[in-house]
Amino acid sequence: MAMGTPPGLQTDCEVLLSRFQETNSVGFEGFAELWRSMKFATVFSGKMRNLEKNTFTKEALALAWRYFLPPYTFHIRVGGLYLLYGFYNTQLCQPKQKIRVALRDWDEVLKFQQDLINAQHFDAAYIFRKLRQEKAFHFTAMPKLLSYRMKKKIQRTEVTEEFKDTSDRVMKLITSDVLEEMLNVHDHYQKMKRKILADNSLQEKAISLIKDDFFDTIKNIVLEHQQWQEDRKNPPLKPKDGEETREERSQETERCERAESLAKIKSKAFSFVVQASKSRRHRQVKLDSSDSDSASNPGQTQAAKKKRSRQTLKSAGKKAPSRNKGHERSTRKEEKSLRLSMPVIKEEEENGSCSEQEFTVPKRRRRY
């Protein structure tokens, strides 16, 4: 009996998870409080008969499971874990419906568990351990049952944008391991160079092929990037002052504010054009105003607004340098004809921190 995700359940889960994300803690107490305040356990009420109860519970667990896996942010993933715990223990089916975990996801799950322990988030680690102890899992080959039903519309599981962990591309590439290795290589290289020089007394200039402080520069760039990510995430969400203010705020006003801030960001981003470097001085960028899109219709729904902003920024997004390879830094400047959100490093000057806090939406456009 194929039900698909029950209507409304995803909305409810996302409300709970976004509220959880706004509390800046990953402790279970905070989640439990939200859970109780929303009386979330009552999703199972309504006198469903046995068959429907089974199907509904299975779908609910499958939905919560999605939030537990990448590409969601760490906070959301912990929220997903708590949500699973909640659903599993408040379900009305007897015997309990289990949580399906596929083979390919198990390693990721274990890694997450280890991260939790290392970071001393004991609540979450304890809860996962507890679920395992209670034999709440079915260990399967694939996440869903596959019965070759040719549905007219295959339900595509969409990843909620707000919860998505967006920092991955750059951070995955330039990890701390990579940087350490870079540093090691660099040191080794310098050592070798000095040895050679000492022996052969060649002109140092002749074999000066790299920038000596490139490592520092890389490190600064990546740090800035990370800082930019953080800042980008935090301003759109108002910091929580007290429980009451947060709960009183309705969804509509949130959307309005969001739309307005998006529009503001967009207009700021596109109003500034960088000077192309000297080697490309014949291709200066001219500013083309696209006022029609900015700050119009704040009352539009969130989804429509985001879609439009995505589309209008598509052309800009394409020019964004998508890779930050450390040792190929020189190629980056070729791609920077249009000023975008990333801070620009000009080759001539070594300014490690021209960090403008401008953010646009292109980063969010990427779907994983």
Add this chain to the structure above:
Amino acid sequence: MEARNPARTATVAQVQQMSHSRIPHLPAREQCAQTWAQSLARPRPGTGLARGLPGNAVCKAPPAPPRRSPAGSLTQLQVPSRSARPCSLGFAKGKGVGTNMAEDSRGGPTCSWMGDSQDPVPGSGGYNFPEYEIPEVNTRAFHVGTIGELWRGRLRGAEDLSLKEPRAPELPGCPGDAASDPGDAAVARDLDCSLEKAAELRAVCSLDKLKCLEEGEDPEAIPEDTELVTLGIRKRFLEHREETITIDRACRQETFAYEMESHAIGKKPENPANMIEEGELILSVNILYPVIFHKHKEHKPYQTMLVLGTQKLTELRDSICCVSDLQIGGEFSNSPDQAPEHISKDLYKSAFFYFEGTFLHDKRYPECRDLSSTIIEWSESHDRGYGKFQTARMEDFTFNDLHIKLGFPYLYCHQGDCEHVVVITDIRLVHHDDCLDRTLYPLLIKKHWLWTRKCFVCKMYTARWVTNNDSFAPQDPCFFCDVCFRMLHYDSEGNKLGEFLAYPYVDPGTFN
């Protein structure tokens, strides 16, 4: 170099801090300084940088178990040079089938699971993980037994595989023992925290933190002031029913379906020898009905069976109830009392399964024929674009030995031309809540409810006879139950009245 060290240490620390700041409140890890030489000596998981640097020898070497050829245990059937790796999977042989593999003398050409139609082991990082071939529809082909192996390997040592009832995590009625619980020590060990912390966790994460209702409140009642969208929708639905005075009861089909799904849950065998072992795989197989009604063109009806990984294909074959097995051939208008001697099941015993390019025949009885020879000849007569088909004996293989795609339609054919589409929908490890009596498998858990044809006369009983060219009947063909048939067509002495042809009829809904 010395002068640089403090700066470098600071740099490294900064770098590590940065990468770990995504996970909040992380205590600082020790720095692990590695020299270039060290990193050369030890192959490390690939990094983008390592690949890019010229002339470096660091290669991507994810820690992977030795790569298994997809044939797994069946490599012995191959020409020996093909697979260099000895296969150490004892499980794949199934019980009592082990020796058959090596012999080529039986059953025609050797079975090749490594045929060109295979798409062996894409897997992430060298593992045989099943992956989608068409997203959300079906996976690529993989070896069933390997799934069991991979899971068991990952869960070994933990309690996950055990089929014993888990210890009740929260013993009710001892609130005074909040200070000490034997489980706390285990928690403290696993999470690397203090005993007090473990006790605190037990309290903080206890189940009553999730309780949303007061004592005495009905868990089924929808609260008035709910903000949940799900409940809002459900409430509207229920209110609509009340307004239109629609009575919503479980119809018998629903009760039947629920019963089928849950009748065997938790059953334990009387004889402990019949207990399923932990780590056993359970496959869920959909067998579609061969009936082709117009109303079924969108969703074909099917039945679902659970089958164990160590069970042979013949066991599944025997448990498939198809009405065509019960057909009785012959015209019996002159001798209606003559009990039919043989049903088709006894007469025509041949059958085959088709999985991934191989036809597996039932060769247990001498009269079983190779039904697929026609197909194979047809395929080989011209270049029709199908790879080389193989044949094998059904009784030699268990489900663990198969290479299949999940969610992909295969075939079961019996009675010469009765064809059922077979789809394997799910594979998972056995759980203590499942039916643990292996004699009950293959276990039917879902069956389509087919409306039976009723007698034309009384409209009450299921039809048992069908007549053609019948002068008494208003339509051709016409269905009768046994009593009405005799009353209409024969006199009190049993003499045939009128002209007609009569055949025994078995309704597809007979198995309801």
